[in-house]
Amino acid sequence: MKPIGYARSREYWIRFGWGTLMGLIGAVVAFVYVIIVHGLEHILWHDDISITPFAGSVQIVIITTLAGLVVGIIHKIMPTEEVDVFGAIAQGDMDLTHAMGAIMASVVSLAGGFALGPEAPTGILAGGVGVWISKKRGLPKAIVRTNLFSSVAGAFAGLFTAPFGIILMGLELKHRQSPYYYGTLMIIAVASILGFTVFYAAGGNRFSAVLRLLELPPYELGTWHVLVGVLLGLIAVVFAFGFAVLMKILQQLMAPLHARPILRCTGIGLLIGLLGMAMPITLFLGTESLATVVAGRQDFALGFLLLSAVLKILAVTLVLAGGFIGGPIFPLLFVGGTVGIAIWQLFPGLPVMMTVGCMMAAVPCALVPFPATLAVIVLLITGTPVVNAIPVLTAALTAHFVLKGMVLSDPIATGQRLQDIDAALQEEADDVPPEAIA
Structure with a gap:
């Protein structure tokens, strides 16, 4: 060899x-x-x-x-x-x-x-x-x-x-x-x-503020927790799919205003402001709000948690469809974490570290091209020990497989995109001298 x-x-x-x-x-x-x-x-x-x-x-x-x-x-x-x-x-x-x-x-x-x-x-x-x-x-x-x-x-x-x-x-x-x-x-x-x-x-020899952002109690892993991870991943698909569908609908609604960006963006700013007055939790990327929700998880009503998650999705899709620039990952972490608290309230027998970690990972991982990487970052954010990481990774990969692999896949578009990428990679390979891979 x-x-x-x-x-x-x-x-x-x-x-x-x-x-x-x-x-x-x-x-x-x-x-x-x-x-x-x-x-x-x-x-x-x-x-x-x-x-x-x-x-x-x-x-x-x-x-x-x-x-x-x-x-x-x-x-x-x-x-x-x-x-x-x-x-x-x-x-x-x-x-x-x-x-x-x-x-x-x-x-x-x-x-x-x-x-x-x-x-x-x-x-x-x-x-x-x-x-x-x-x-x-x-x-x-x-x-x-x-x-x-x-x-x-x-x-x-x-x-x-x-x-x-x-x-x-x-x-x-x-x-x-x-x-x-x-x-x-x-x-x-x-x-x-x-x-x-x-x-x-x-940053003064400090890790990112998002690492170990949440204080959650560890739990003793059982084999049934892996199956729960799969189920939580499937639940996450519902929210991720709703995000994708709403994004598509709003993009179509915004199309007539494409040539009038000032009117479009100002109007969206007004709508987001009104939404923020009614539900301030929908503002910003959501990390501080999520920490507050997790810390007071027994004090927030189930309806408030679910409504916050849905309205956060609306806020993100509205601004992205309207031409505002930023990433959806952090807000989707908020959505997943908030839904995770709601699930824990419904089923208090489940470990809260598992429900929050699984949903935080699975909702955004269903939509991004690097689910394992993002799942690892979620483990760091939630402070999940290695022994409790398996359900989180299971939920993340389940959600990604179902949504990106089956529900939202476009074989024709995907095939053309992969051909374009393969062509670019081949150009790179052609530039590599033989001794570089000898």
């Missing part, structure tokens, strides 16, 4: 050097982005907002409406669309046409209190910077591909302070299996560790 020697060529170490540098740069720009967003949030939302229904003030409506107006103006004056970061990684390149507008709109969207997370815009920013530098330097396609992934990996590893979870994402995304790719994974690993180091050091 021929030994794997992907690190014995000069070309590999050039790629390694560029990839680690891009991981570092990606983490730095992502950290600056987060600081800017948090700073603007502090200026706009200096008072704490209660999650009690109808506790919101008119200030909420004013801020969200004005933020919607600004997002609409950004759409009007420059190309602005959310970039598919994971599709770009698979393709090995990122179209930068809409990147600048997307970043500017995302800053306003997140600071304005809309139910969106920072994962998508930080990925766009870091990946865009990596691709821009690579093309300015005239680097080969293989290095551009690695730099794109490395810069995003550095940003995400820092954002979640979970570097080795990001390495797992490299195995889940579409790739060509070869010794050469293991070399790429080593580059991604170093880039992720560097990204973690940047956020950890700049």
Whole structure:
């Protein structure tokens, strides 16, 4: 058997050097982005907002409406669309046409209190910077591909302070299996560790605030808990499918206003503000609200929990369909966690760590292309011990398999997309010197 020697060529170490540098740069720009967003949030939302229904003030409506107006103006004056970061990684390149507008709109969207997370815009920013530098330097396609992934990996590893979870994402995304790719994974690993180091050091040697966000009691694992994990995964499919369907419906309703972004975005800002006045829990990405719900899980009514989850889905889909830029993962973690508390209230014999962990993982994992990676991050957020992780992973993979594998699959579109990705991967393979995989 021929030994794997992907690190014995000069070309590999050039790629390694560029990839680690891009991981570092990606983490730095992502950290600056987060600081800017948090700073603007502090200026706009200096008072704490209660999650009690109808506790919101008119200030909420004013801020969200004005933020919607600004997002609409950004759409009007420059190309602005959310970039598919994971599709770009698979393709090995990122179209930068809409990147600048997307970043500017995302800053306003997140600071304005809309139910969106920072994962998508930080990925766009870091990946865009990596691709821009690579093309300015005239680097080969293989290095551009690695730099794109490395810069995003550095940003995400820092954002979640979970570097080795990001390495797992490299195995889940579409790739060509070869010794050469293991070399790429080593580059991604170093880039992720560097990204973690940047956020950890700049944050005062502290892990991300979302890690161990929830205080949940561990439990003794039983074999029947695995079956419960499957059932919870199936329940999560209902909410994830509702998200996908509502997103499609709202996109169709918004289509006539495509050429009038200022009217569209301002109107959505007004609607989100009114919703926020009635149900303040629907504002922002949802991590702090989820921590409050989990801590007081015995005090919240079942109807309030389920209504909060449904309205959070409405808030996320409305802003995404309307052209606001941000990620849906954090709000969907809120949806899953809140439904998990509701299930625990209905069946108090189930461990609350299991119901919350399973639903938090399964709802977003049903929709993303990296379910195992996200499930691992959920384990870190909930502080789930390794011995209690099996039901969570089971629920996440069940939901992903059912929804992405069967319900929402489009064989024709998927087949064409995979052909496009395969062609891009083949171009990369053609650029690899024989000695790089000798």
